[in-house]
Amino acid sequence: MKKPTLQSSLATALCFELGTDVPEWVEVLPPGPNVTGRDGRKWTYDANQVIAETVAHTQGADLPFDYEHATELKAPKGEKAEASGWAREYRINERGALEARVEWTKEARNAIEARQYRYISPVFAYDDRTGHIYRFSSFGLVNKPNLVTKALNSEQAPSLSQQPEESDMALAAILAALGLPETATEEEAVAAINKLLEDKKVALQTAANSETRVPSLDLYVPRQDYNNLEKRALNAEQKLDQQAKTQLATAINAEIEDALKAGKITPATKDYHLAACQEAGGLERFRQFVAAAPSVTDPVAPDGERRTEKTALNSEEQAAARQFGWTDEQYLEKTKGIK
Known part of the structure; x- marks a missing residue:
């Protein structure tokens, strides 16, 4: 099946309950090919295809398990999104359901054993015209189930899935x-x-x-x-x-956030770039600028923290500091901790 491009979405709508033990293998999609959430949304999937597409997309990297879908909801905003575990491999069980083998963090193990989290919720990419699921994006420990099955999920999908x-x-x-x-x-x-x-x-x-x-x-x-x-x-x-x-507006916000994460622009110049992108042809000029520009700050690490402490300003930061009437030291102090 050809991957959807413009008409694809992310969704969280299936949940699977955990027992009192901390399982190594957890169910992340119920037996297919048709699945329905408690909120009424419906999808179809081919288990072998989902596994193949996920592995190909991650290129060997492990997908994260997190808390309350922080990877999808907080990380794009530069906020902290701690992992609760990592999906190491996938398989189809005897029921025809799709399972993931999880390497849990110590904190997640303690939380599951203490019943602080009872459900697992997958986030998956799908074609929003046909409802066909083609790969996983992440998984979350949650407490509000949506799907009647052995595993976990939350009823509300990230805002990304609502825009299409x-x-x-x-x-x-x-x-x-x-x-x-x-x-x-x-x-x-x-x-x-x-x-x-x-x-x-x-x-x-x-x-x-x-x-x-x-x-x-x-x-x-x-x-x-x-x-x-x-x-x-x-x-x-x-x-x-x-x-x-x-x-x-959606495209501009996404480009600005990506540029911030890559360290191509600074938080102090965010409003300037937002205004410039609103002009005719502004978004395309911004994309060209980002593609050619060197990093002006350290890229943001996955946990939201910068990799090194800044001690001097680059040319763009100096221009921003002068615009606000700040010295270099004032600029560093006022922007310290901004993610």
């Missing part, structure tokens, strides 16, 4: 307003809007040239019908514009 659904809902509303089928593309929606606007222009020109004649229904439409068509076209155009703005 909202986008699809907006497009569906636009297509309905234009009288187009659900299978129509954005390009077809834009073409329909342009045709409505062109029809409006022709109708106005014809009306101006034929004010004294009785209009023919072959060439004209009643004013009320025309007003309704115009309103639909404008509503559809506004929805497309809002959808484009939302997608741009």
Whole structure:
């Protein structure tokens, strides 16, 4: 199956209960090919394919087990996301369920034995049009189960999985307003809007040239019908514009956060880059800048801590310090601890 690109999401919706012992092998997907969460969401998967895709994607690295999905929710914000264990390998058990062998941390073992955490919740990437799961992203120890099975999960997915659904809902509303089928593309929606606007222009020109004649229904439409068509076209155009703005804002925030983590920009210049990306062509110029720019700070480590202590400012930090009227020492002090 070809991997989805634009229409893929991450989800956490399946949970598996742990016993009082600390198991080495834990169930991370119930027997397939169809699975349903308590919140009503449904997926399909092929166990062998999920294992192969996960191993290929990680390139031999172990996926993390964490606490309350911190890897997906906190780490992208630069916050601390401690591991509770590591997935070392995968297998299909006698029930047809997919299991992972976990190397637990000492703290996680103690928490499980103390019943501080009772469930395991997988985060997986899937095609949000077909619901087909194709690989794991991480796993979390949680306490709010969603799936009736032997293992763990939480009912709410990360916000990442909601953005494509909202986008699809907006497009569906636009297509309905234009009288187009659900299978129509954005390009077809834009073409329909342009045709409505062109029809409006022709109708106005014809009306101006034929004010004294009785209009023919072959060439004209009643004013009320025309007003309704115009309103639909404008509503559809506004929805497309809002959808484009939302997608741009999401893309800008993601690029800024990645640049911060890579040490290509500093927290002190974040607002400046956010504003610059809002300008026409700004996002693409920022991407080119990040691709060519050297690191101006130490990259952020997986635990959110910087790898070395800064003792001097680079040119960009000096410019930011002067902008705020700070000395080098004031800049280092005020930005100390920012992640």
